[in-house]
Amino acid sequence: MVDEPAENISGGVGDGGGEVTFDPREAETRAEAVVDELGELYWRKAYGGQDAFECLVRTILSQNTSDVASQPAHDSLMARYGSTDDGTDLARTLADAEQSELAESIRSAGLYNQKSEMIIDAAAEIVGEFGSKQAFDAYVREEDPQTVRERLMAIRGVGPKTADCVLLFSGGRGGIFPVDTHVHRISRRMGLAPPSADHEGVREHLERDVPAEKCGFGHTAMLQFGREYCKARKPACLDGPEACPLYDYCDRVGVDEVEESVVDPAEVVADD
Known part of the structure; x- marks a missing residue:
């Protein structure tokens, strides 16, 4: 194997x-x-254990492109926005990110203008409703899977495959x-x-x-x-x-x- x-x-x-x-x-x-x-x-x-918000970002980056292209984009995004001196979490950081700068960071993933807008909008929506990526992570792990799936798909740019990947790789939900x-x-x-x-x-x-x-x-x-x-x-x-x-x-x-x-x-x- x-x-x-x-x-x-x-x-x-x-x-x-x-x-x-x-x-x-x-x-x-x-x-x-x-x-x-x-x-x-x-x-x-058996899957599960990824940070839910980062999993969402990773999967958005992977849309309509190969892993070879999306992985460097993810690494670049995390290097630029993944850690802050004041401890601000990734969702809050990306919600406040300058779209053109984020787009440049994820250029290798293709459709970088569209994906940067989607990521910023998703981050702002998650912060606005859940307060932090930690609270969002708990929601993905603990709420009814169908409820989570429907909520994720209400985010602009999140389709069934993206929602299911978050449920599987973050939530560890069986049957997905x-x-x-x-x-x-x-x-x-x-x-x-x-x-x-x-x-x-x-x-x-x-x-x-x-x-x-x-x-x-x-x-x-x-x-x-x-x-x-x-x-x-x-x-x-x-x-x-x-x-x-x-x-x-x-x-x-x-x-x-x-x-x-x-x-x-x-x-x-x-x-x-």
Whole structure:
């Protein structure tokens, strides 16, 4: 089993997670069987322990870009705003930040003007309602998960995936399976969710079919699997069944191994 890469925003540096074991009983759904295989291939971890506000900032920075780009932006932001002489917490510091200066600090993440505005607005909203990042952290950990999810999604720029990442990596909430582009593609390609399902539809299927304690590492391991094997344009199965460790679990919706062509699974439905 390999170590989880530190550059992975979803549970990378400072994730607060730890290795776990899970019940080796026979999987009750194909989705659970896939996650079990991913756990053997990569890692099995229990998540939680990140500072909730910093997790929110990290995830906003990761939107529409790679970890390679967003990690330096996060490091630069923390170096500039993460510690103050008077002990002011990060949320208060960012709520008062000059937008152009913050944008320059996070330039490597792309969409830096938009993301800097989102971060400042989120910080101001959190300080205004909760008073501090510590109080916000307690809210994320202790309040009903659905209530937290809805509150997070009320913040400008925070969508379902961002909210779910905060719930998982900060709150340590079981049964949360964030859906990014990799999880969305793989789940529909494998047949774990309908080909035309949107991100929310995929999430509902995975959280229904994967036991709560396996959802966290299911997300991070599936993300890694998408980077290494089940790529958007050239999945490993095009090189033959032996090239993909999950070949026998996959319906390969949208993948034509004979023609060596790949389309989004939703296009297969549209053509029928």
